[in-house]
Amino acid sequence: MSAEFSMTVNGRTVTVDVAADETLLHVLRDELLLTGAKEGCDEGECGACTVLVDGKPVDSCIYPAPAAAGRTVSTIEGLVGSDGSLTPIQRAFVDGFAVQCGFCTPGFVMTLTALIEENSKPTERDIREALSGNLCRCTGYSTIIDAVLTATEERS
């Protein structure tokens, strides 16, 4: 069983023809060669594959690709401005030493991008709760939380 459908990925309409049980993560990585979203667990636990579907963070490793038909998908590759500039969250990650191995980073950035879209002044507690589906094994989370606080302070 295959499925042909269209979706908007990082502002461009794409049409793909994939197996009906294919995940959104594999379509992004293997068909569209957008490898910023990572496969860390393939069971929706680690959040390294987080992308936004219609603005909401999803674990793309367990999100059926055909369910994205007609929807808008944003990945880490689509965040930067046309001049290559980083978003405030990305900038704060770089400046605040919130990146170590970096494998989890795209997923964190996507989750946090959705968070501050909804809540422009999140508290530390809001941030920790929003991140409960994203695992980082390197940083101990403090620099990541501080990066969000920095980015949102500068925005306001």
Next chain:
Amino acid sequence: MSGSVGKSVPRLDAEPKVRGEAVYGVDFELTGTLYAALVLSPVPSGRIIGIDTSAAAAQAGVRAVVTAEDAPDLRSGLALDDEPLFASDTVHYEGEPIAAVVADSLKAARRAVSDVIVNIEESPPVASLEAALTEGAPLVHENWETFAPVPGLPEWPRQGNVVGEMTADPGGVDEAFAGADHIVEDVFVADRQYQAYLEPKSATAIYEEDRYTIHVSHQYPWNVRSRTARALGVNPSRIRVIGHHMGGGFGARLDVGLEPYAALLARLVRAPVKLVFDRSEDLLTCNSRENAIIRIRSGVMNDGRIVAREFLCDMDCGAYATDTVFLISIPIFLAGSVYEVPSTRVVARAVYTNTTPTGAFRGVSGTYLNFALERHTDNLANTIAMDRREFRIRNLMDDGHRMLNGQILTDAGIMRTAFAEVEAVAPWADMGKGPNRGVGMAATLWLTNPAPGQVTLKLDVDGTLGVITGASEIGTGAVAMGVRQIAADELGIDPRDVIVTMPDTDVQGHDGGAQGSRTTHIVGRAVREAGTGLREQVVRAGARLLGELPDDVEIGDGHVSVKGEWNRRVTLAEVATQALYDVGPLVASGSYATPTPKYDPDTAVGLLFPTFPTPTYHVHIAEVEVDPDTGLVTVLRYVVVQEVGKAITPEGVIGQIQGGVAQGIGYALYEGLQIGEDGRYRQRTLEAYRVPIALDVPRVEAVLLEHPDEEGPHGAKGAAEPPIVPVAAAIGNAIADATGGAINRIPITPEDVLDALAENRED
């Protein structure tokens, strides 16, 4: 500029990582790649009756199905040559590779794996340390006597399921016990801990011109080279290993994983082969931190002196020896240090079981050894009704402390400063007050791995500095920040103008890998050695360009200038460009390895890892609150005082402390990787195996104690590995304080906390 060492400079690899552009090992693809998957043993112990590959081979898209028959008939290992690539007649753990499938797609390969029919006559597994050590226990390897140490390693005591035994008995220990006012005995048990790096293991190999090129994200490419060579029975120079960005490792990417399989398969199918583990395969086969049992007994006097100690430790190495026969040396560095214990006997054993082979995880064995020692220290203090902090200070080692291996710690007195720093930040009397709250301390020393490193520096025609090194960036920033900053300061340039290579074993000199916090110390020192040679060349070339004598010019701010005449200067770009045609490219190399500290080889038998080089000193304090209804533990406050030599990048070191403590909190409270009586892991996914999330970890406070090391670059010692070591002990002591009951297991579960509270009520 006035130098970047000691400042927190921008981390250049963070940009590609935050953009999603960084290519990790698992992202790397070669044109024409085929994909492979392994057939793993479904049972922990048994005899292989037959393997039928015909159905799998007939599947669409399948290119080859490979078994032990297609592989060299060899066993190899890190210390003992006991492990084949594929099991042939017996399987020794659930997850042991039996066969491999190569196909056009990863999906096809994984599908065909389930069509390989393996007929195994199961036998009862040796599933625990207790079972393996029982008199008359079945042997995990009936042919254990035929296994030989790797070339260059002497034999050591081993017998049956005991694959290594280390004994240090200075004599007089029993007499010292006889004179003690009190004897306190404790038993501690620790489960396994899974490294749970976010990037699962993978390897991509290609076979060309009778050589194997392997693309990896690996902590130790030179070990991949030598271990793959030995597994395949070829010379190391026939293997080339190229490193890519790495999604964490924490020790699990020090020994080989999938690389020898990918290499073998690439030769057999004559195409690039990519082998990728999914998370459950990765967890099942990973060389996790070993489970262990520790029995510790000490004699203590009423005045607070510790006078005698016996320390017995059994470590589960799983079905193959891996590096555990080295780890059984670690107790002799810890059991008689930090606190003076005049008379100490240590026996440590590595034990075979029918379980996944264990291996290196940050703070190798130190996490549970320190837990046992520091929980026991609290019990000793409580036995003589002395304040736990006062008891520690009373017994603290000083400068000139002699470890059980005879090695002298000339600067061990810095530990007193570390205790004083903790007191200044988190006064003992103020911590752990209030109902259901407690405070705990733990102290340790730790080593800086001494393995060799090499660097070549080249000044480019545009004035940038190339650093050609085989060092791997595991994520700590040791390469991305530390090595880059040290190199920049050699010529007084901006670290952004330093370009560092990725590892390639064909290009660089040997590097001892991202392990034991060695990169900043060892590779940084090699940079300084190379820098001396390069600066000499730059001065000579610059002087020539300026029409001066070398003694009359100096390097600084990206220029060579005439001393005392700052406006008579040429840029490094001009110097490098002119030199190119005058004397050739400006290139210099440097090498370094830590000299082995003096020790007494007669202090122990079976001591394969004989010294503890470049030690650092650590004191941690934790404040916790336990929920008396649920048994859940909240870490309210956590403070680390860490002696670092010199912090090249302070923010980087603090990041290592925060991350190491988070892993330690996971180890202390959540992360038990447990083995059932059936020899199988009970936790098999990241859902069941719970690592800390953002809600679990407090803001860790870090104090860096600078105390420059004579040998280290700018005085730097290792910093990244040790923050995990004392965490379980500090938290365990705090929970014991809060509950008033015994805390003798890692992880400390809510049930353990409720039991400890109930035990206290009964008392």
